[in-house]
Structures are given as structure tokens and as C-alpha cells.
Amino acid sequence: MHRAMEAWSVEYGPFFRFRVGRREILGVADTGAIGAILRDRPAGFRRTRLLETVFHELGILGVFAANGDAWRAQRRMVMAAFDTRHVKSYFPFLARVTERFHRRLNGHALRGVAFDLQADLMRYTVDVVAGLAFGVDINTLESDGETIQTHLNHVFPMLNRRLSAPFPYWRWLRLPADRALDRHLAIVHREVAALITQARERLARNPGLREAPANLIEAMLVESESPGAQLTDYDVASNVVTMLLAGEDTTANTLAWLIHLASREPPVLARLADEATRVLGDGRFAERLEVASALSFTAACAHETMRLKPVAPIILLQASEPKVVGDVAIPAGTVVAALMRRGAMDGRFFERPDAFEPERWLGPAAAAAAGTPVTSRERISMPFGAGPRICPGRNLALLEINMVTSMLFRNFVIKALHTEDGAPVREWLSFTMAPSRLLITLAPRS
Numbered sequence: 001m002h003r004a005m006e007a008w009s010v011e012y013g014p015f016f017r018f019r020v021g022r023r024e025i026l027g028v029a030d031t032g033a034i035g036a037i038l039r040d041r042p043a044g045f046r047r048t049r050l051l052e053t054v055f056h057e058l059g060i061l062g063v064f065a066a067n068g069d070a071w072r073a074q075r076r077m078v079m080a081a082f083d084t085r086h087v088k089s090y091f092p093f094l095a096r097v098t099e100r101f102h103r104r105l106n107g108h109a110l111r112g113v114a115f116d117l118q119a120d121l122m123r124y125t126v127d128v129v130a131g132l133a134f135g136v137d138i139n140t141l142e143s144d145g146e147t148i149q150t151h152l153n154h155v156f157p158m159l160n161r162r163l164s165a166p167f168p169y170w171r172w173l174r175l176p177a178d179r180a181l182d183r184h185l186a187i188v189h190r191e192v193a194a195l196i197t198q199a200r201e202r203l204a205r206n207p208g209l210r211e212a213p214a215n216l217i218e219a220m221l222v223e224s225e226s227p228g229a230q231l232t233d234y235d236v237a238s239n240v241v242t243m244l245l246a247g248e249d250t251t252a253n254t255l256a257w258l259i260h261l262a263s264r265e266p267p268v269l270a271r272l273a274d275e276a277t278r279v280l281g282d283g284r285f286a287e288r289l290e291v292a293s294a295l296s297f298t299a300a301c302a303h304e305t306m307r308l309k310p311v312a313p314i315i316l317l318q319a320s321e322p323k324v325v326g327d328v329a330i331p332a333g334t335v336v337a338a339l340m341r342r343g344a345m346d347g348r349f350f351e352r353p354d355a356f357e358p359e360r361w362l363g364p365a366a367a368a369a370a371g372t373p374v375t376s377r378e379r380i381s382m383p384f385g386a387g388p389r390i391c392p393g394r395n396l397a398l399l400e401i402n403m404v405t406s407m408l409f410r411n412f413v414i415k416a417l418h419t420e421d422g423a424p425v426r427e428w429l430s431f432t433m434a435p436s437r438l439l440i441t442l443a444p445r446s
């Protein structure tokens with residue numbers, strides 16, 4: 001679907017209309033117009049009504065799908081939980097999960113077996129998010145068999161299917177896939193209820209936490225129990241699932257794309273390994289935040305990966321009032337599909353736009369990390385969105401990417417990396433854009 005829209009924007013120009021069922025949608029590929037729309041939130045544009053309803057039907061109307069005042073209250077809490085200070089104090093846990101991931105990869109490498117790259121990356125990202133947002137160590141990395149993310153994996157493809165369906169068939173007819181979704185979601189909600197119970201018990205045991213909640217789930221519970229609360233129990237549960245979903249596939253798929261893209265460029269691979277060896281020294285992984293932050297070439301690879309393979313190549317929005325987008329007047333209620341990759345692939349902004357050249361990010365990325373204003377290049381490639389609803393997990397995601405990439409290339413070499421059936425890697429959009437399932441074989445680096 002996203003490739004078709006991108007092709008239409010080449011054929012018809014940066015503004016074009018198309019229909020899905022009875023819905024008419026305005027496609028926008030002009031980066032300036034997209035930036036203006038994304039910044040014109042929450043007043044001018046919102047997440048679409050369809051998205052809000054579909055998420056609500058699944059019991060996950062959290063900060064990603066909510067609008068208006070409900071969104072404002074949830075967003076404030078999420079931002080506090082993901083601010084740089086909190087992510088900093090969480091670093092020791094992140095280091096512990098990375099150490100576990102190293103042990104897991106080492107086991108695979110010593111056995112010389114091929115393993116499912118994305119599945120392992122998702123174990124890592126889900127463990128990280130659960131630790132940061134809920135203060136629990138779910139340790140899927142060292143669990144065998146079924147884990148919570150086995151069930152979460154079924155949610156995104158179905159969300160995608162329902163959002164692109166010409167009409168809401170599932171309200172009348174439940175196909176086997178819809179019934180399977182109900183079963184998986186019931187398990188996810190049961191696990192989430194257990195996380196909430198644990199957090200309530202922590203608050204009861206340690207009333208001091210009410211003044212200074214240690215994580216998002218505690219902050220939300222305290223708020224939901226206060227007089228005049230803006231959050232309900234439903235909101236708390238919705239946001240727990242939202243965080244698991246938002247933090248899992250996005251970062252894991254970006255890492256999978258990075259490993260795939262780098263593996264095709266021997267000079268990039270060599271430079272990643274050199275940087276990891278130099279910066280990590282004798283360590284198997286970055287044991288301090290300053291070490292993880294010093295991996296500038298690795299960070300450049302992350303930015304270049306997200307330019308070529310943004311996990312959200314399309315962002316759907318809906319105008320809350322009559323608007324002019326570029327030079328197109330639209331009535332209130334118009335759905336807009338923002339094509340996030342077109343500018344990033346435009347030769348006017350990026351020389352050799354198809355090539356994977358991380359070096360192009362070294363200057364501005366380092367400056368942005370140091371807190372200087374974003375450059376025009378970062379305004380064109382917007383993998384985390386922009387404006388008031390920009391991804392609140394971006395600092396955490398960039399840190400995870402540096403941790404995993406440096407640990408991987410410090411300790412292992414890639415012996416083989418291919419799709420299940422050996423076909424070329426393809427882009428699969430199921431809410432986030434993933435590469436085809438990749439099997440990887442590692443060997444210990446001598």
C-alpha cells in the first residue's frame with residue numbers, strides 16, 4: 001500500500017486524491033506541508049476517527065490513538081516517564097538487558113545455528129520497555145516458549161487490516177483471523193492486568209511512591225486514584241498495551257533494517273566493528289551511558305537506516321477544521337496520508353538518495369545530539385514524526401539501537417543473513433514497516 005502511494009506521488013505530484021471504499025483521502029508528499037500538518041496538532045489535525053475507533057474496539061485507546069483532552073493528560077505522563085533524566089537513571093537496567101541479549105546471541109553463535117533475527121530483537125525491546133515503563137523485569141530473553149510478545153505480534157497486522165479495510169466487516173462477520181485476534185488480546189489484557197496489580201501492590205507497600213512514582217504505570221495509577229482524576233482504569237490498561245506495542249516493533253524493525261542494510265556494505269560493517277571495539281574497549285557492551293553516547297558512526301547508521309526504511313512510512317491524520325494544505329483547500333474531516341519517505345529520498349536534499357551512506361549524518365546528527373537546533377536535513381527525514389505528537393520514545397529507541405548494534409559488532413561477525421526462502425528482502429507494512437523475516441547466523445569475533 002505504501003509503495004503504491006509513493007508511486008502515485010511520483011506520477012501525480014506532491015498532492016493527490018484517492019479513495020478507499022467511500023473514504024476520500026488526500027495524499028501529501030511535500031515535506032514542508034507535512035511538517036506544517038504535524039505541527040498543527042492537536043487543534044488543526046488529529047489521529048483519524050477510524051483509527052481511534054479501531055483501537056478503542058480492541059481496548060487500547062492510549063496516548064497513540066487518543067485525541068483532545070484525553071490525549072493531553074496521557075501525553076504529559078508519558079513525556080515525564082521518557083524524559084532524558086528518567087532514561088539516564090534507567091541505564092543500569094538497560095545494560096543488564098543488553099548483557100542478557102549478548103548471552104543469548106553468544107549461545108546462538110557457539111552453536112552456529114541460524115535464528116530469527118526480528119523475534120530475538122523483539123524480546124530485547126519488549127524487556128526494555130517493560131522495565132522502563134512498568135518497573136518489571138519480564139525477561140523474555142531468557143524465557144523459553146510463549147511470551148507476551150508472541151501474542152502482541154498478532155495485534156499490528158490486524159490493526160493494519162482493519163484500518164485499510166473498505167468497510168468494518170468485523171462488526172458483522174468475525175473471520176478466523178478476527179477470532180484469533182480476540183484470543184491473543186484476551187491473553188495480552190490478562191498479562192497487563194497482572195502488571196497493574198503488581199504496581200498497585202508496590203504503591204500499597206511503599207506509600208512514598210505516591211509522591212514520586214518510579215515509572216509510567218505507577219504515575220498513571222496515582223493519577224487515576226486522585227480526586228477529579230483525568231485517567232480511568234481503562235486508560236491505564238490501554239497505555240500499558242500501547243507502550244508495549246509502540247516500543248517493540250518500531251525499534252526491533254529499525255534494528256533489523258540496520259543490520260540488513262549494513263550487511264550489504266563491507267566498509268560500513270568494518271567501521272561499525274572498529275568503532276565498537278575502540279569505544280567499548282574490553283567491555284562486551286556499553287556499560288555506561290557516556291560510552292553508548294560516544295558511538296557516533298553507529299548513531300549515523302541509525303539515522304541513515306530510518307531515512308531509507310522509516311518504520312512509519314505513512315502517517316494518517318484527519319483535519320479537525322477546514323484547512324489549506326500546500327495550495328489545496330480541504331473541508332473539516334478530510335483524511336490526509338502524509339508520505340514520510342518522499343522528501344528523504346529526494347535528490348535535491350540528499351545526494352545519491354538510494355545509497356546507504358551513514359557518513360552524511362555525522363556532522364548534523366552529532367550537533368543535534370549535543371542539543372543544537374535541528375538542521376534542515378532532520379526536518380526532511382522525520383522518522384519519529386514531528387510537532388506536539390512526535391515520538392516520545394525516540395531517545396530511548398536511539399539508545400537501544402546504539403547498545404545493540406555496538407554489542408553485536410563488537411562480539412560477532414555475520415556468517416549469513418537471508419530471508420526464509422532466500423528471496424530478496426521486501427518491505428512489509430503491517431502498521432510498522434518490517435523487512436521480510438530474516439534468518440541470521442553469527443560467529444564469535446576472534
Ligand code: HEM
Pocket residue numbers: 038063064065075078129242243246247248250251254306310311312315383384385386387388389390391392393394396397398
Ligand atoms: C526506532 C524506533 C521508533 C520509531 C521510528 C518511532 C516512530 C514513531 C512515529 C513516526 C510516531 C508518530 C509521530 C507523529 O504522529 O508525529 C510515534 C509515536 C509514538 N511512539 Fe514511537 N517510534 C519508535 C520507538 C518508540 C518507543 C521505544 C516508544 C516507547 C516505548 C514509542 C512510543 C510512541 C508513542 C507512545 C507514540 C504516540 C505519541 C502521541 O501520539 O502523542 N516509540 N513513534
